[in-house]
Amino acid sequence: MPITIADVAAHAGVSKTTVSRVLNGKGELNAATAARVRQVIAELGYVPSAGAVGLARGRTQIVGMLVPSLTWPWIGQVLQGVIDVVEAEGFGLLLFTCDRGEESLRRFAKQVSAKSFDGLLVIEPEGTLDYITELHEAGLPVVLIDDRGHRPLFPSVATTDRSGGESAAQHLLELGRHRPVVITGPESFGCTQERLAGFADTYAANGHPLFPDQIVVGDFTFEQGRAAVTAMLSTGMTFDAVFAQNDLSATGVLLALREAGIRVPEEVAVVGFDDVPLASYSDPALTTVHQPLREMGDAAARMLLAHFKGVPLPNAASVLPTHLVVRDSSLIRTQLQPDPR
């Protein structure tokens, strides 16, 4: 029922080879025959079967993407960047998740072996790096979208976590905040370490080294950010700024401060990290380090697609810069414009 290349060939009175050639623009062909074939293709609404083409060519025109979860807000941003370029190039995007279970990794491995896609984009699910490295070494084109600190010798796109931490510190120092507190992400994440190092080094370089009690290991959740601040306040500890390493925990920090009757930013300034939509909707709106998430997805996809066209994959991270977005949680509003409160 569905029409095939054989139908087109028959209708146009040529061989399948010729049809294939006009389809792919390969080889010299008589302008008139080409036009006739194109005509028939249009009339019949013929589209080559992706599966057959893939089998014959040994390439699927599909890029695989492995992510840890689809419910984290920032992943959607990266995905959107990826899919925009993948679709524009006529490729398909096959999506996989791995929730770190044995089972889910096995299922994914099977798809790899089945050659379901030509190359892989990955936001690394925890604990899968060894496997991904293996795939890469076995010859599968892989590009890592890295939120955990840069991997040397691996094609990846990353962001400037360290200088993001620095810019947060710089901003708070300029505001005269000398007694900040940091609420980090999970200790094992590279990004956590980078953001902390950039922040702490900047404070140290400016004569205000951080003491251990100013650093709380967190887990990137709203609840933990809130609880950490509440706990610190209950010990009587004082601070004039909080650098939370993601926006979600920063939002928890804002709530804890309000619950304690502490004014933001007058008494305590708050800076987050990510710049997810939530950061604009919190009250006060959150000053935060913007991660170029969409651009990272975009860059990773371009890198992979370029590789399919012969451009070698760079064996190093391509780094896209973060930048600080200043909002009301750190900057005291001037009263030039009438404030309805």
Place this chain on the structure above:
Amino acid sequence: MPITIADVAAHAGVSKTTVSRVLNGKGELNAATAARVRQVIAELGYVPSAGAVGLARGRTQIVGMLVPSLTWPWIGQVLQGVIDVVEAEGFGLLLFTCDRGEESLRRFAKQVSAKSFDGLLVIEPEGTLDYITELHEAGLPVVLIDDRGHRPLFPSVATTDRSGGESAAQHLLELGRHRPVVITGPESFGCTQERLAGFADTYAANGHPLFPDQIVVGDFTFEQGRAAVTAMLSTGMTFDAVFAQNDLSATGVLLALREAGIRVPEEVAVVGFDDVPLASYSDPALTTVHQPLREMGDAAARMLLAHFKGVPLPNAASVLPTHLVVRDSSLIRTQLQPDPR
């Protein structure tokens, strides 16, 4: 280099036919040969090529999914529900977006014609319903995940938008709020109409019919929710409750009320719709109508996969219930627990 069914056959000393049979568990086969073949498969780490299997069987074991965007928070939830079941069944998920541009629809149509997938799940991008219907009628298995009100005669999973609106009204009525304001979503959306109808009818049935000035047509954005409330307050209009038809606009409402110095929930109660994560993080936490997003994705995927196994697609919507989640934006906290403020 990659190993094929021919390699397995050679190593096991049988025909490809036999290998295929043990792979697919079809036909009677000698237990000993089967065991030997299985052994070889394991040793060689053989996995059948997805593309070749697809071509030979005429099915890809891939489900396509079309979505309008990946950056809306609720889409991620639906996607997670979908992918969990799709992966569990050994299928792949091919993702497509359509931003309502001609070009993007054409690209998608090409993938359909190329038979890149066996069936389609769709969260309808605006203005594509005609095309989707066409596909369905042309024989492509399609399941709609519907946030716009139910389509009769179309396989889909929907939620109880109307009774969601009713439960919001019921709740506010029980709190003694007789002068509510509704901020809707885009007028053309079925869900907007349903939610409004449920809400308005319930108020009317309880002796408090809504007047036109109590209904503001919105657009589901934070800014619009905020601006709408600010504008109403500036006209001197009074109200004791706001029903915003999604959580994002409800968050904007909360901000506008705080900016105006109006206490929530004491003076004005606020109810949202969706129950996205943001609803828990706002301050006060938002009372909202929970949509079973993940379950909807789950149900839609199951419906489609069941169809592949011979279960006919129901030509009607499968409806999953919403339920009201009561939080601080509507319920006055009892002071039993010490409030740090």
Place this chain on the structure above:
DNA sequence: CTGAAAGCGCTTACAG
């Protein structure tokens, strides 16, 4: 219980 052969819908040397 098992295999040889044709077929799925393309592409790609190889001839002419």
Place this chain on the structure above:
DNA sequence: CTGAAAGCGCTTACAG
């Protein structure tokens, strides 16, 4: 400039 044939890696009647 064009076509016949083999091949991509499987599955599936059809025989035996």
